[in-house]
Amino acid sequence: MATIGHQIVFWIIAVVMTVAAVAVVTARNVVHAALYLVGALMSAAALYILLLAQFVAWVQVLVYVGAIVVLMLFGLMLTNAPIGRASLDNNQRFLAAVTAGVLFLVTSFIMVRAFEGQSIDLVREQGTLTESVGEVIFSAYVLPFEVVSVLLLAALVGAIVIAKRD
């Protein structure tokens, strides 16, 4: 149940996001690719906001853009990673494109079939979303949440152990 304005904004964001996503994989420069990734992730956050999912949107910004991409850039710049365009060329682009296309089609199919016919009421009362997200996470999904936490903790400890060795 979207107004015309919503539609226009959606399509603008969608086009930007698609272009950015394509640029991520076609960019010859890794740093450029990471920066295009920022664009794609920000567009995703914009889409969340369009769906009134503010909390999720800002989590997207905080975690993906503010932390993950920064860490990627940080790693690229701090290590001796090959950044130039020559080092990125290989002969498997066709294969990669086919794989990505197939994956995209499969995912889209599944998503469309799963949520076909459902509609979200975009004009419902505000101020409840963050609360409801919190309640759901810490009541119904508390076990997966804690499992994920433990997993991250294990990864963290493992990283420290590896780093400490030398």
Add this chain to the structure above:
Amino acid sequence: MAVIEKVKLPGPASWLLNWSRKYSLWMMQFGLACCGIEMGAAIASKFDIIRFGVIPFPASPRQADLLVVAGTVTDKMAAPIKRVYDQMPEPKYVISMGSCANCGGPYWDSYAVTKGVDQIIPVDVYVPGCPPRPEALLQGVIRLQQKISGENPSEKWLGHTTPIPVIPEPGLAGGV
């Protein structure tokens, strides 16, 4: 900027440009010898060169407007000075502070000293002294500000080719 070079600016606009340049002289400090100490004194509390809008802040020549060459310019240091000057963005000014930077000073017959920084970069104000008092540097800054306020921005943007404007002698500030 291309526009400023080509278009003749109306009076208020060029006044504004001159005014802003005059009171926002970010100062690149090139202290090379004892004059550098006096330059430091001019920056410090007692003389406080920031009162004139001369801000000794930028560490990078890219953000500097004013290069103060204070001290003996050796031939080895001449190249870095030239380089720093070339790295500064265009409306830029140079103050040569002290006899060494002006003319070589006590080292006028040294094989290793450049006889005046004006042999490598254009100098706007020469401050005499060996070393000059901090106030002498401040007076040099005042003279530079007087010079800036009489400038034609569109000519200035073409570089240092403009003739030095004739500005009436301000006399001894304060008199004796």
Add this chain to the structure above:
Amino acid sequence: MAVDEHRAPRTTESDDARRLVKARRPGFGIGLLKGMAVTLKHLFKHNTVIQYPDEKQDLSSRTRGVIALKEENCTVCMLCARECPDWCIYIDSHKETLAPKREGGRPRKRNILDRFAIDYALCMYCGICVEVCPYDALFWSREFEYAEYDIRELTHEKEKLSDWMASVLPPPALEEGAEYPGSPTRAPEVADGAAAPVKPVQAEASDAAAGTPERRGAQAAPLGTGGRPADAGAPKEAKPDVGPVPGRQAEAAPAPEGAEPAAAEAPPVQEEEQQAAPSQEQAPGPEPTAEDHAGPGGRTETASPEVLGIQMGAEPASPSPRESTETPSPEVLGIQMGGGPAPSPGAGEDAVGAPEEAETRTPQEGPDPEEVARLQETPGPNVEVPNEEPKPTALDPTEDPKEVYEAVLSDQLAKGSSPEVAEARAKVARVKAERGIARNPGVATKEDS
């Protein structure tokens, strides 16, 4: 900071030291707060800024701001130009022949100053020219505000240099109690006008210079041609490549390397002359403790050609006594000769050879009382001898002597002095009161000094 605590090398410390450190360490973050308190305290203190163009710092009277030229004192002796380490003084002159001073005398020749310029872009403000000037033509001024847009403007010609004279301070007053040679109680004479230094015989300097015509001419000729830079007429045009200019000047000079050692020895010679002077019947100069160039102009005047002669090597250095008696100021040169330890024909060379000896002689040695007496009877033309008698400082009795006597006596007895001592002190106090001298030692020194 907490970070530093982790880094402290604990293992090397003994237990005692560790305990001490622990005891001394304040609570966490206290140091940071103390630092903040310090800066905050300074926020409310008055600032120390001298707002330069609006308010001026009171500079020391000896500030080396700019060198001023007193043009009429310059005799184109070229000493300043030759002594200048930077070769930044340019002097031009020409000779004029003047009529003889009296009937039948020889016509005199004088050097007339055409150009005197100091290149302040090059000057290193060492002040050697001021010190070396025998005729007091150069002075330090405190003025420092002459930054220029064009480096050529920094070469101040003699007009501008003369303008700076307006800002030259009068010389400092003599120390209280300091005496002029030959006139113990004379008050320090403040020259008329700010520019003129204390120099009673200054006006006669040029006369005396004119008094030795041939020798001056002989000396001045090589100086005038050789010491001047070859292109001195047009140094303004030569300014942009200013580096080579002094070099050319050095080449143009006849023998700069040879001249320099001689120049280095010149000051002792002068000093020797100066020390010799006060003990002779020379005119009383302003003060024996002043800088060496502040000596009486007439005396230094006669000394300098000789100095120049030694420096230049242009002629045999020592003037013979016969020659000196020929000069129109015989007694002046005679003094000079007699002043040296050995009145040999080569007095000047002797002085050069024994500079240490000349220096060890203290300039404070008082004037010969006989000479002083003689001088006061027949003062020289340049000398003003004050006639008034020396006076005690205070003459009005301020207290009643008897009361003072009683008061001091009782006071001393009350303090526990023996009766003899108390009486003696009381008598002293009475005498002091009679003569109007302040009694209290602390007060007395203050008033007397």
Add this chain to the structure above:
Amino acid sequence: MFDITLATWQILVIKIIVILTVVPVGALVGGYAEHKVMAHLQHRLGPMYPGGFHGWATTLADGIKFLYKEDIIPAAADRKVFSLAPAAIMVPIIMTYLVIPIDRALIVEDLDVGIFYLLAVGSLSTIGLLMAGWSSANKYALIGALRSAAQLIAYELPIVLAAVVVAMLAGSLSLIDIVETQNWPFAIWPPGIGFIAFLLFTVGAVAEMTRVPFDMPVAESEIITGPFTEYSGMRYIFAHMFAEMGHMVAFGGIGATLFLGGYQPIVPIPFLDFIPGVIWFSAKTMFMIFLFLWIRPTFPRVREDQLQKFAWKFLIPVGLALVLVTGAWVLYV
């Protein structure tokens, strides 16, 4: 008070204009305050001649001058990234102004995730710094960019933890709600927790702004101006001066909102209610800014490893402990 009805897009335009005016003006005033406060802390006077009265126009002159200075892009630089980096630094800082409540009704947008929004947006300018440093083709710029990225990541966490404490005590993420629940400064109940959170926030904010004593990313004695070494003219003033000053004003406002009671009177006395909230808010913001300016001339720059140790080994554990204590307090007291 005024009965004006506006269309949505009109309100939006007005909001954008207001924000785009407030940010540079705040940056200029902040810059002037920095000159003056630092000068007086050092027995100086600071700018006196620009503009006449106590040099009020000195930052204005800076702004105008930098607008038309020659804009240099090094030949080896990555031109696109180099040009975009100032925007990537500046935009997040402008965005933080959106949710700071100046008064009960004076807020651009009262998001129900306000505090979370602030944290998310605040993490964005790191990318701009990395872009600036990497694209300059200058080793000092790159080192500075890496330093600032490491520092911003490290010191975001204490701020997050301090903000979490405040959100837990207030029971809401909305900044208006947080202000309304504070009758006293330092999120009063329990007072100790609020004060420690305030200290955590202040330290973190100073480090986030890369100001002294945590200014290693722009340490001029080591790496010139860090990521901004190659920037000149307008790009420089947006990337560095406006950004730093705008950041400072924004953090002042955030600190005043989270810890000092925002637009509320300093103590809950009805007598003080006649003073408008704007004035309270401004006074508290100015206090915070003065605190930042006061810290700058007081402390020397710490070393890079000290900086990291201080964040990871001290501030973050303290913050975590504080969150635990606060949780216990909220649950059981």
